[in-house]
Amino acid sequence: xxxxxxxxxxxxxxxxxxxxxxxxxxxxxxxxxxxxxxxxxxxxxxxxxxxxxxxxxxxxxxxxxxxxxxxxxxxxxxxxxxxxxxxxxxxxxxxxxxxxxxxxxxxxxxx
Amino acid sequence: xxxxxxxxxxxxxxxxxxxxxxxxxxxxxxxxxxxxxxxxxxxxxxxxxxxxxxxxxxxxxxxxxxxxxxxxxxxxxxxxxxxxxxxxxxxxxxxxxxxxxxxxxxxxxxxxxxx
Numbered sequence: 001x002x003x004x005x006x007x008x009x010x011x012x013x014x015x016x017x018x019x020x021x022x023x024x025x026x027x028x029x030x031x032x033x034x035x036x037x038x039x040x041x042x043x044x045x046x047x048x049x050x051x052x053x054x055x056x057x058x059x060x061x062x063x064x065x066x067x068x069x070x071x072x073x074x075x076x077x078x079x080x081x082x083x084x085x086x087x088x089x090x091x092x093x094x095x096x097x098x099x100x101x102x103x104x105x106x107x108x109x110x111x
Numbered sequence: 112x113x114x115x116x117x118x119x120x121x122x123x124x125x126x127x128x129x130x131x132x133x134x135x136x137x138x139x140x141x142x143x144x145x146x147x148x149x150x151x152x153x154x155x156x157x158x159x160x161x162x163x164x165x166x167x168x169x170x171x172x173x174x175x176x177x178x179x180x181x182x183x184x185x186x187x188x189x190x191x192x193x194x195x196x197x198x199x200x201x202x203x204x205x206x207x208x209x210x211x212x213x214x215x216x217x218x219x220x221x222x223x224x225x226x
Contacts, residue, residue, distance in 0.1 A: 004153075031212040042115070042202055042217035043154065050212070088153050092212045097142065097167060099215060101153030 006089055006102030013079060014110050021105045022073040023089030030094035032065050032072040037086045037104075046087075047074070076107075084109050113138070115218035117203050123224045124193060131189045132221045136205030143186050144204040144215055145178055147171065154202055154217075160186060161208075190223075198225045 006023045013019060023032070031050055035043035047058050049065035049072060056063055062075045072091075076083055086106050090099040116135040124130055136143045142161050146154035157176070158168045162183040172178075175194075180186040190197055200222050204215040 006153075033214060035217075040219070040222075042117075042204075042219045045214050045216060048214045090153075094212065097144065097159045097212075098156035098169070099144075099146075099154070101155070103151075104153055 004089055004091055004100055004102035006105055008105060009103065010106040010108070012108045012110065015079060015081060017079055019076040019079055019083070019107060020073060021087060022071060023091075023102050024071045025091055025100075026070070027091075028069045028093075029091030029100075030069070031092040032063070033090040033092070033099065034061075034063050034072070034074050035088045035090060037088060039085075043088055079107075079109055081109055081111060083107060115203055115205050115216055117201075117218040117221050119221055120219065121222050121224070123226065125226050126193055126195060128193055129189065129191045130193060130223060131187055132201055132203075132223075133185060133187050134203030134218060135185045136203070137216060139207065140205035140216075141183070141208045142206045142213070142215075143180055144206075145186070145188050146202040146204065146217075148200040148202055148220070149198075157188075193223075193225050195225050198223055 034046045037043045047063040054065040060077045086104045088104050089102040118133045144159040145157040148154040160180040175191045178188045200220040202220045204217045206213040206215045
């Protein structure tokens with residue numbers, strides 16, 4: 001079945017540092033999504049990507065849809081304490097409705 | 112936009128009991144999805160509805176699970192004869208219809224604990 005490999009599994013950084021995480025798949029996806037989840041809450045959509053090569057920003061967050069359509073990455077610049085949480089990538093095949101999620105990247109920030 | 116609403120937020124029950132969760136999607140979102148999330152994992156797809164029609168079910172959705180969306184608005188997910196392995200966060204999401212894959216917006220989930 002379709003699987004997404006997300007790395008790193010966890011990150012421990014200092015406040016103000018930049019963060020980079022990525023997601024790879026053996027399958028092609030037509031849509032890539034990045035979500036953030038805080039403890040006890042549902043995933044919150046950060047960025048949606050629809051075209052290979054697309055680079056999209058949302059404030060300090062930037063995400064790219066890989067050219068091969070089998071990968072995506074998310075960058076966070078100048079991290080702040082509220083960036084703490086678990087980041088999930090999700091892929092979606094054109095015409096299919098289900099999202100396939102990665103295992104998540106847990107971000108911890110030392111003030 | 113009031114967001115996706117799920118009730119209850121927490122449910123603790125004894126093994127063998129039946130439980131039912133409710134999801135109210137974002138107003139005018141035609142598509143509604145159920146996912147299950149276990150500790151340390153990403154959400155896994157269970158099923159989805161377009162209006163009142165259930166169009167896809169995952170193999171994860173055993174015979175003990177049933178989902179309904181009778182009027183194309185809110186949805187319920189029922190688990191019969193609960194087992195220890197059913198302990199998880201059950202997430203609901205919704206999205207509008209559209210020409211390309213519309214992003215799914217999630218509720219805060221119902222956390223189920225089986226004693």
